[in-house]
Amino acid sequence: MHAPQSDVGESAWEDGGMWPVWPPADESIVRALTEVVASRRWAISGAYTGSESFERRFGQAFADYHGVRHAVPTCNGSAALTIALQAVGVGPGDEVLVPGMTWVACAAAVLRCGARPVPVDVCPDTLCMSPDAAAAAMTLATSAVVLVHAYCSVADVEAFVRLAETTGVPLIEDCSQAHGAEWRERRVGTFGSVGIFSLQQTKVLTAGEGGVAITEDPALADRMEQLRADGRRWSRTAPRPGALQLEEVGDVVGTNYCLSEFGAAVALNQLSALDSHNATRAARAKVLDDVLAGVPGVVLTRTSTGTTSRSFYRYVFRLSPDVWPEPDVDALVHDLQRHVNLPVQRLDAPFTQNRLLRNAPSRRATVRHRGRPLPVADAAYATGVAVPHWALLADESQVAVLGQQVGASLAGAGRMRPDVPS
């Protein structure tokens, strides 16, 4: 079988087929990295060499891609979220709303600011934060809302923009699982005060490690620039070869969260393939939807009304409790992993059950539940399965076989067999 893009390699699976491997790599990436090596400028804190840094080229390209004025690249997505939170003023004693189920970094970044993450339950359709639950969780201490577009959905953008407008609490969109997704034909990350993205190895746009924060607001951009470069920002005077380009300002202290020139060169290289990869994944997701719609008790993940383009970091489906009263999702995941040779996974554990945060070293560094249960997140975790996005870069017939294997694994898992006839 052939992968749709020539730059995507392949890995074998049990049935003799090949899965595209991730991340993709071709000669152009090697050329870009060689250029960085030879330039002797490996960091933005290095001297100007006569040509624009890759970091600024990537930042400009990423801002243009989103139609916004500013992009601040960082060493990873966690750093991008941290500077976004700090730039909007989150600090000790504050509370920040985060989805009740998402990657642990969303809560950890809040803790790093000295603030408390407050997990909020998700919507049963989209598995993104519920706007009603968010409104109910707000207090006078709430100083930001971190909305994550996740599990192949775009969150309810309209409701969260309205919530930010009526409360004055800044909205930060975490698009680490949704690069290129659109709501009413506008890309996610452009609706809140700041949009942040991870460029980690598994993400649909990757530099290995990396991150980026975008904003339309020049004051926020200036603060974020300084926050990620020890209080330095790009000098506004024309660069001279041999001279440093970062100038010390020191309006804010910050730390070193800079993206290396190697990472920036890789990110810039990969950005050019994002739209075509997203289009292929969306088309293959439809194939998988069609096959799984025929498997009893499989619930597909819906996206919010207004979504005009989905970005599939993970293809997520759940088991209906009506058909599978006591699903053994671990058994299903392991069976699928064995048969299709893909790192199929469960969803992120809700923050009520998250091991990293439960074992946090101090009482301060814990997630506050305010006694609020997360019933929707708990149910989604108990029934959800996530397929990695590179499976959706395979050809249609192979994706159909994957869907059929879900049906076979479900039927074959004895203890999961439903009492109800299908």
Ligand SMILES: *Cc1c(COP(=O)(O)O)cnc(C)c1O
């Ligand atoms: C991956 C991810 C992050 C963290 O990004 P890193 O680059 O690993 O620091 C944050 N939020 C979400 C939703 C993610 O998926």
